[in-house]
Amino acid sequence: MIDYHLHLWPHGHPDSPMSVEEIASYCEKANKAGVAEIALTEHIFRFRQTEKILGDFFLRYPESKMRGLMFDYWHQHSRADMDEYFRVVQEAKDAGLPVIAGLEVDYYPGEMDKVASLISDYPLDVALGSVHWIDDWPFDHISDPFVMEYWNHYGVERAWGAYTTALEELAQSGVVDVLAHPDLIKVAGHFPSIPDEFFDRMAQAAASSGVAAEVSSAGIRKPVGEAYPAPNLLAKFFELAVPITTASDSHGIEHVGFQAAEIKKFVTSAGYKNLLGFKERRPYEVEI
Numbered sequence: 118m119i120d121y122h123l124h125l126w127p128h129g130h131p132d133s134p135m136s137v138e139e140i141a142s143y144c145e146k147a148n149k150a151g152v153a154e155i156a157l158t159e160h161i162f163r164f165r166q167t168e169k170i171l172g173d174f175f176l177r178y179p180e181s182k183m184r185g186l187m188f189d190y191w192h193q194h195s196r197a198d199m200d201e202y203f204r205v206v207q208e209a210k211d212a213g214l215p216v217i218a219g220l221e222v223d224y225y226p227g228e229m230d231k232v233a234s235l236i237s238d239y240p241l242d243v244a245l246g247s248v249h250w251i252d253d254w255p256f257d258h259i260s261d262p263f264v265m266e267y268w269n270h271y272g273v274e275r276a277w278g279a280y281t282t283a284l285e286e287l288a289q290s291g292v293v294d295v296l297a298h299p300d301l302i303k304v305a306g307h308f309p310s311i312p313d314e315f316f317d318r319m320a321q322a323a324a325s326s327g328v329a330a331e332v333s334s335a336g337i338r339k340p341v342g343e344a345y346p347a348p349n350l351l352a353k354f355f356e357l358a359v360p361i362t363t364a365s366d367s368h369g370i371e372h373v374g375f376q377a378a379e380i381k382k383f384v385t386s387a388g389y390k391n392l393l394g395f396k397e398r399r400p401y402e403v404e405i
């Protein structure tokens with residue numbers, strides 16, 4: 118197994134100094150859960166280098182409480198140094214630790230060329246692609262009542278539609294290798310009347326653009342209470358021969374390798390015989 122989606126810093130906490138020892142402790146915890154290799158995939162908005170090119174991104178939306186909240190959230194997070202991040206991961210690799218260097222790339226409509234150019238400056242092994250917000254609405258901020266109340270205003274069908282369109286565009290952008298938590302829009306437990314219509318589009322988006330899909334235990338820890346993707350969506354990925362990675366999306370060491378054994382059962386019972394590993398953004402098959 119692999120855990121290809123890990124964060125060093127919990128949200129709402131400033132970035133702490135990185136060390137090879139910390140990465141070693143992640144590897145050790147992963148190993149105990151049956152995970153042979155990990156990818157550190159910090160959010161790109163945690164870095165000063167991203168703030169420099171995308172710091173004004175949310176100002177494109179009309180002024181509102183939501184926009185202000187999102188603008189502040191983003192800027193409060195963008196303090197770390199991307200050079201240092203890649204330097205320490207390289208040091209960990211040089212020390213023989215089973216870790217690769219990744220980033221979790223959000224979808225910035227109309228700005229993905231800037232993102233592509235930024236990440237091309239770094240020795241990146243894998244780029245995860247994520248849709249975390251619809252316009253300036255961070256629909257997965259489940260602990261914020263104001264943000265969650267907005268579900269009533271926006272509407273579930275419309276939210277699933279907008280999310281799926283964003284995921285299609287992100288897949289087609291060519292900037293990322295893997296669609297992270299592909300049906301994240303279900304996080305708060307709101308489902309449209311016919312989820313399969315959206316799952317068909319999500320699976321097609323991955324298949325037609327040649328990106329992999331992530332199978333993540335993070336959803337089990339959220340109100341929805343199930344892995345990403347849903348069983349029906351995983352079946353569609355398999356049908357269309359979309360390769361997969363596996364992940365915990367731990368923020369901090371706490372959930373490294375979370376429910377890896379259950380995820381292993383989930384993907385093998387869907388028919389998968391291999392996972393996809395990455396080195397320098399080149400995919401290769403890995404045993405489950």
Ligand SMILES: [Zn+2]
Nearest residue numbers: 221247297298
């Ligand atoms: Zn994410």
Ligand SMILES: [Zn+2]
Nearest residue numbers: 122124221366
């Ligand atoms: Zn993440």
